[in-house]
Amino acid sequence: MFPELLGTYGDGGNALVLSERLVRRGRSASVTAIAPGDVFPEADLYLLGGGEDGPQRLAADLLAASSLRARVADGASVFAVCAGLQLLGTSFAVEGDAVYPGLDLVPATTVRGPARAVGDAATRVGGRIVVGFENHGGVTHLGAGLAPLGEVVVGHGNDAAHDGFRAGRVWATYLHGPVLAQNPWLADEVLSSVLGERLEPLASVADALYEARCARLRAMEA
Numbered sequence: 001m002f003p004e005l006l007g008t009y010g011d012g013g014n015a016l017v018l019s020e021r022l023v024r025r026g027r028s029a030s031v032t033a034i035a036p037g038d039v040f041p042e043a044d045l046y047l048l049g050g051g052e053d054g055p056q057r058l059a060a061d062l063l064a065a066s067s068l069r070a071r072v073a074d075g076a077s078v079f080a081v082c083a084g085l086q087l088l089g090t091s092f093a094v095e096g097d098a099v100y101p102g103l104d105l106v107p108a109t110t111v112r113g114p115a116r117a118v119g120d121a122a123t124r125v126g127g128r129i130v131v132g133f134e135n136h137g138g139v140t141h142l143g144a145g146l147a148p149l150g151e152v153v154v155g156h157g158n159d160a161a162h163d164g165f166r167a168g169r170v171w172a173t174y175l176h177g178p179v180l181a182q183n184p185w186l187a188d189e190v191l192s193s194v195l196g197e198r199l200e201p202l203a204s205v206a207d208a209l210y211e212a213r214c215a216r217l218r219a220m221e222a
């Protein structure tokens with residue numbers, strides 16, 4: 001959604017990865033980029049990426065006026081990164097500490113942190129690792145009953161302890177990469193959740209590169 005506003009960190013690559021992993025399995029996929037003013041299309045999965053404070057505020061207004069909330073209530077899924085994560089919550093603060101309302105899909109509040117979190121990052125999700133990078137000034141607090149996506153292994157994530165959140169069909173992380181290109185297993189988790197079935201394994205160069213990144217992380221930790 002709104003790649004001109006929320007495309008600063010290359011998160012549009014998540015859409016390419018999801019559709020390519022379906023096509024390589026002989027399934028069909030169609031990706032639509034939604035621009036401001038477009039009729040909001042019906043989709044199985046809506047993707048939100050990262051962006052700077054100004055465009056993020058504009059995206060918040062556009063999303064509030066859109067049918068995204070109704071679509072999610074009807075069973076659509078959302079995968080959101082960084083600014084996208086912040087937009088799904090109750091409110092978010094931008095540079096200068098002005099507070100803006102979010103979409104209120106989940107009980108998450110983003111305040112301004114003391115320093116910008118910039119650098120490589122890794123999150124443990126269940127027994128597995130998600131690798132990527134982060135670049136944000138926001139610190140996100142999850143309200144009661146909202147589960148984080150995982151625990152921070154490297155970097156800051158929401159609050160230096162947890163990264164992202166998962167509320168049924170709504171997924172969010174602070175990690176860019178694009179995160180689904182760097183972590184193909186997570187792309188398949190999202191696809192399996194959307195389709196309601198386990199997908200057959202798919203060997204790709206991306207999977208081999210992911211293993212190499214995890215090996216480097218283990219070497220760093222040792």
Ligand code: GLN
Nearest residue numbers: 050051082083136137138
């Ligand atoms: N503008 C937000 C922040 O700095 C989100 C940045 C991003 O999407 N990487 O917290």
